[in-house]
Amino acid sequence: MTDPIAAVDAPRRGMAPVARAVVAGVFGLFYAYAVWNAVGNLVQSLAAASDVGLSLTLLGWVVWLIAILVPIVVFVIALAVAAHRRLGAHLLIMVTGLAVVAVLWLNVVAYTALNTSSLVG
Numbered sequence: 155m156t157d158p159i160a161a162v163d164a165p166r167r168g169m170a171p172v173a174r175a176v177v178a179g180v181f182g183l184f185y186a187y188a189v190w191n192a193v194g195n196l197v198q199s200l201a202a203a204s205d206v207g208l209s210l211t212l213l214g215w216v217v218w219l220i221a222i223l224v225p226i227v228v229f230v231i232a233l234a235v236a237a238h239r240r241l242g243a244h245l246l247i248m249v250t251g252l253a254v255v256a257v258l259w260l261n262v263v264a265y266t267a268l269n270t271s272s273l274v275g
Contacts, residue, residue: 174244178233181248185229188255192221192262199266203274214273221262225255 196218203209210218232251236244266273 170241173241174236177241177245177248178236181232181252182229184252185225185255188225188259189222191259192218192225195266196222199273208274211273211275217262217266217273221259224258228255 199210199214199218203214228251232247236247239247
């Protein structure tokens with residue numbers, strides 16, 4: 155008797171590896187965009203703070219470095235979890251990871267907008 159869970163999660167042969175690579179590549183661009191935004195905002199924060207003779211505090215650096223590193227880590231975890239799944243599961247795992255990154259990004263934007271004085275000094 156076959157295991158129903160193993161049968162559902164077993165990868166298909168043929169075009170499935172190519173399709174999974176395409177899905178990973180497309181979602182990789184979305185994750186890279188999140189990293190690009192975080193780097194851009196870090197540079198913008200540094201420039202704005204230096205224009206008025208200030209610099210980022212340790213908290214400011216931590217917030218922006220977390221915003222840079224978390225999308226990379228979540229993408230790697232999503233790829234590892236989705237490695238041997240079917241295409242539909244692979245797609246859902248990548249979307250879930252992207253949703254986690256979006257929630258983090260909204261939290262970072264809200265925190266930096268409301269607490270700018272604690273990030274520069």
